[in-house]
Each structure stands twice: as structure tokens, then as C-alpha cells.
Amino acid sequence: MKTTSSNSLAATFRALHANEQLLLLPNAWDGASARLIEACGAAAIATSSAAVSWSHGVPDGEHLTLEMLLATTREIIRAVRVPVSVDLEAGYGATPEAIGPVVRQVVDTGVVGINLEDGAAPPEVLVAKLEVARRAAAAAGVELFINARTDVYLRGLVAPEERVQETLKRARLYREAGCDGLFVPGIARPEEIAAIAQAAGVPLNVMALPGLAPAPKLKELGVRRLSLGTALAQAALGTVRRHCVALLERGEYGGVFEGQVSYGEMNALLSRS
Incomplete structure (x- = not known):
């Protein structure tokens, strides 16, 4: 049954x-990219809302x-065997109550x-959404991992000197509402990462940025999840743009054959039953 399979993957995740x-x-952002990422050794797959949106134009x-x-x-679920997490942005609902059916539909995909x-x-507002999402997942019988993203850093919601305190305030609210992880995109300073990781009370997820500490250092700081976000897409x-410009402006196309995933390899990856 899907629920049994989903709960096994949920426990793994x-x-x-x-x-x-x-x-x-x-x-x-699609089945092919997910399968290739899995084949590279990823233990789980997460989507990027922006990358998925761009792939649909x-x-x-x-x-x-x-x-x-x-x-x-x-x-994506059909293409891979590892746990999958999906970016629901703000929940695709006009009210917190409206996201309950959305979460149920997403969970039903696996x-x-x-x-x-x-x-x-x-x-x-997110507190209310988290409570609804938690109830919807429980009703579906799946131990859904709910990652609460706060945009305190990404959107500059408070003054720089207030960001740690504001993030931790929200972390407490979101944790009490039922989140399992805290995603703080935009954070980069090691001392701030360490402070939030230590006090958040749930695993900290950060997003790769130019100049961010390397993965081993982030692990030492207490980070438990590192996402590439839109960077891979x-x-x-x-x-694509580089090779198109070479072709359309200079008539060159030799470089497009360098570093490719071969036709046969990609077909074989997606032919797995």
C-alpha cells in the first residue's frame, strides 16, 4: 500500500x-533532473518552486x-526511489484552512x-498553516516532514542586528505549531548560523549562496540540511544560453557536445522499472 511505502520513506527522510x-x-524540477540527481548519489530529492515554475514557462x-x-x-515520484520533499511555497490556499486539501493531495502522490x-x-499566518498541514498529514496516515521556511533574511524583514532574534522567535512559534525543520534562506554569517542552529529546537536548513561556508563547516556549525535552491536550475x-549564443551569434556548436549526459545513459536511467 502507498501509505506503508510512504511511511517507510518518511522515516528514512x-x-x-x-x-x-x-x-x-x-x-x-522534473522527473529527469530528479532521476539524474538520485543517480549521482543523493539520499533524497527536494524540488525548487522557482525551477518547477520556470520549467512550465x-x-x-x-x-x-x-x-x-x-x-x-x-x-518525480515515478522516476525515483528515494524520499521526495516538495516546495509548497505559501501553501496554494487563500486561507490557512484551504491548504489542508492541498497537503492531502500532495501526500497522496507519495x-x-x-x-x-x-x-x-x-x-x-504560517503558524495556522502549519497546524492545518499537520492535521492533514495525520489524517492521511503519513509522518510528513514539514519544513517551515522563514524569510527574515531573504526578504530583509527586520534590521540586520535583529535577524537572529526574530528568526528564533519564529522558530519557537513554528516548532510549537508542528514543524519538523526550519529553513532560513539567505543566512550566511557563521556565527549567526551557529546561534540559530543551537537554539532553534529543530533541524536547521540553509540555502547555498556565493561565499557561504563549505558543507563540512556548515555541519560543524550545526546545520542539518543544505539546499542548492534554484542554483542548479x-x-x-x-x-543553454551559453551554447545558444555560440550557435546563433557565431555559428559555433562544438562546445555543446562537451560534458553531456549521453543519450543512452539518460534513457537507461529513465527506463528503470
């Missing part, structure tokens, strides 16, 4: 955040329809983790 481990997540920020999100999620973000809204799109 939860364990990947424990015992001073550092879970490394190169974020995927729409901007990030819940411009993607729920139907498109669910379809992409099913593609997902065992989600991200929910606060954005510019008061933290109490942006790198792929940058490669």
Missing part, C-alpha cells in the same frame, strides 16, 4: 536530518497551478516532506 548528519539536496511565486505542481510531483513559507505575512539554464 526524517532520519537523514538526525544524529549530526548534513543532508545535501541538489533541488530538482511561468514565474516563481505561486503562478504555477496546483494541477501543474501535482503533475510534476507525480513525475511525497514525504514539504516546505511552507511565511514570506512577508505575519508569523501567525540556473546553472542548467546558463549552459
Whole structure:
């Protein structure tokens, strides 16, 4: 049964955040990218909301329809055997209560983790969403790992000297509402990472940024999850642009054959039953 399988994957995913481990997540955007990431050795797959949105030709920020999100999620679940976590942005619901059915639909695809973000809204809004999401997951019989994302750093919601205190205030609220992890994109200073990791009360997830400490150092600081966010998709799109410019402006195309994943390898990866 799917619930039995999902709970096994859910237990695996939860364990990947424990015992001073550092879970490394190169974020995927479709079945092919997810399967390739898995083949590279990733222990789990997480999506990037922006990358998924761009792959459907729409901007990030819940411009993607729920139907498109669910379809992409099913593609990824079908392509991989490792735990999958999906970025739900703000929850795809106009009210906290509206995200309950959304969470249930996502869980029904086989997902065992989600991200929910606060954005510019008061933290109490995410508190309500987390409570609804937790109830929806419990009703589905799945031990869903709920990662609460706070945009205190990413959006500059408070003055720099107040960011640690504000993040920890929200961490307490979100933890009490039922979150399993705290995602703080935009944080980079080692002393601030360590302070939040030590006091958050749940595993800390950070996002890769230029100049961020390397993974081993982040692990020492107490980080339990490192996401590439949109970086992998942006790198792929940058490669597309570079080769297109070479072809269209200079008539050159030799470089496009360097570093490729071969046709046969990719076909074989996706042919796995």
C-alpha cells in the first residue's frame, strides 16, 4: 500500500536530518533532473518552486497551478526511489484552512516532506498553516516532514542586528505549531548560523549562496540540511544560453557536445522499472 511505502520513506527522510548528519539536496524540477540527481548519489530529492515554475514557462511565486505542481510531483515520484520533499511555497490556499486539501493531495502522490513559507505575512499566518498541514498529514496516515521556511533574511524583514532574534522567535512559534525543520534562506554569517542552529529546537536548513561556508563547516556549525535552491536550475539554464549564443551569434556548436549526459545513459536511467 502507498501509505506503508510512504511511511517507510518518511522515516528514512526524517532520519537523514538526525544524529549530526548534513543532508545535501541538489533541488530538482522534473522527473529527469530528479532521476539524474538520485543517480549521482543523493539520499533524497527536494524540488525548487522557482525551477518547477520556470520549467512550465511561468514565474516563481505561486503562478504555477496546483494541477501543474501535482503533475510534476507525480513525475518525480515515478522516476525515483528515494524520499521526495516538495516546495509548497505559501501553501496554494487563500486561507490557512484551504491548504489542508492541498497537503492531502500532495501526500497522496507519495511525497514525504514539504516546505511552507511565511514570506512577508505575519508569523501567525504560517503558524495556522502549519497546524492545518499537520492535521492533514495525520489524517492521511503519513509522518510528513514539514519544513517551515522563514524569510527574515531573504526578504530583509527586520534590521540586520535583529535577524537572529526574530528568526528564533519564529522558530519557537513554528516548532510549537508542528514543524519538523526550519529553513532560513539567505543566512550566511557563521556565527549567526551557529546561534540559530543551537537554539532553534529543530533541524536547521540553509540555502547555498556565493561565499557561504563549505558543507563540512556548515555541519560543524550545526546545520542539518543544505539546499542548492534554484542554483542548479540556473546553472542548467546558463549552459543553454551559453551554447545558444555560440550557435546563433557565431555559428559555433562544438562546445555543446562537451560534458553531456549521453543519450543512452539518460534513457537507461529513465527506463528503470
